[in-house]
Amino acid sequence: MTTTIVLVDDHPLVRQGLRAVLEDADGLEVVAEAADGHDGVRLCVEHRPDVVLMDLQMPALHGLDATREVRRTAPETAVLVLTMFDDDDTVFAGVAAGAAGYLLKGADGADIVAAVRAAAAGQAVFGAALAARMQSWFAARPVVDAPFPELTDRERDILDGVAAGLTNAEIGSRLFLSPKTVANNVTAILAKLQVAHRAEAIVRAREAGLGRSERCENRDASLRRPRRREHDGG
Known part of the structure; x- marks a missing residue:
């Protein structure tokens, strides 16, 4: 045959x-x-x-x-x-x-x-x-409460950035990685999480509590920005 x-x-x-x-x-x-x-x-x-x-x-x-x-x-x-x-x-x-x-x-x-x-x-x-x-x-996989134990520490950090809505370049800058390395890791993350798209990974990651700190920082930064004063025109 x-x-x-x-x-x-x-x-x-x-x-x-x-x-x-x-x-x-x-x-x-x-x-x-x-x-x-x-x-x-x-x-x-x-x-x-x-x-x-x-x-x-x-x-x-x-x-x-x-x-x-x-x-x-x-x-x-x-x-x-x-x-x-x-x-x-x-x-x-x-x-x-x-x-x-x-x-x-x-x-x-x-x-x-x-x-x-x-x-x-x-x-x-x-x-x-x-x-x-x-x-x-597989023998050394830790039994921990950390989300997505199938991910490496680096992948979890990258997923945290993805969940916060950062681009690959922004994640790379934060973690001192090239955008290409981040992109390769994102592909691996999608495979390990068995999701087809980045958006699905974001949903799952946010449900697990990832991405919150960065989103809070962005929100706080926006609150700290000085508001433009309106002129009276008088």
């Missing part, structure tokens, strides 16, 4: 290399390729592949958002994240978005083929190092 695959990556050479590796293996067939997340989702809905290899950093639609869309619109397709990033936030965001596995670019061909076959069989696919980190992370 043939395992069908869709490749989603914005680098043509990466797709070319993956196609060569996969189609050299028995029983694997690449049925379509996409260069951005939107096309990747569309092709998964059209072809209903067994597995999609999904890059994360792509134009038009981020790989995490595309992963959520594939899981919603083509739930029979297993998503394998394929990326250069192996930091904990990105790994767990991929899992939270519904990925069946996580591969690092640079994995050898045999590992990629084995991962695709395992994902098609319904297995979770992680390298030994990533699996050990995930096990440690």
Whole structure:
């Protein structure tokens, strides 16, 4: 039985290399390729592949958002994240978005083929190092009353700024982060909270009590501004 695959990556050479590796293996067939997340989702809905290899950093639609869309619109397709990033936030965001596995670019061909076959069989696919980190992370999750314990401290600080209505640039200035780093963290936050839009995250965050201090400061600052005196005209 043939395992069908869709490749989603914005680098043509990466797709070319993956196609060569996969189609050299028995029983694997690449049925379509996409260069951005939107096309990747569309092709998964059209072809209903067994597995999609999904890059994360792509134009038009981020790989995490595309992963959520594939899981919603083509739930029979297993998503394998394929990326250069192996930091904990990105790994767990991929899992939270519904990925069946996580591969690092640079994995050898045999590992990629084995991962695709395992994902098609319904297995979770992680390298030994990533699996050990995930096990440690879940074992060490604190039982605390802090809102959204699935978020890191940095992500919670960023969500606090989002809930206060700050822009990514304003949050970055407050936390000494670049706007791009803030944007990447916001994407991870949406995945972990399993919400589709920033507005939904704001609602949930405010219900949990985040964003209040900044909003109060903004309100107090507006109250402290001197009012313009009206002239009598006399």
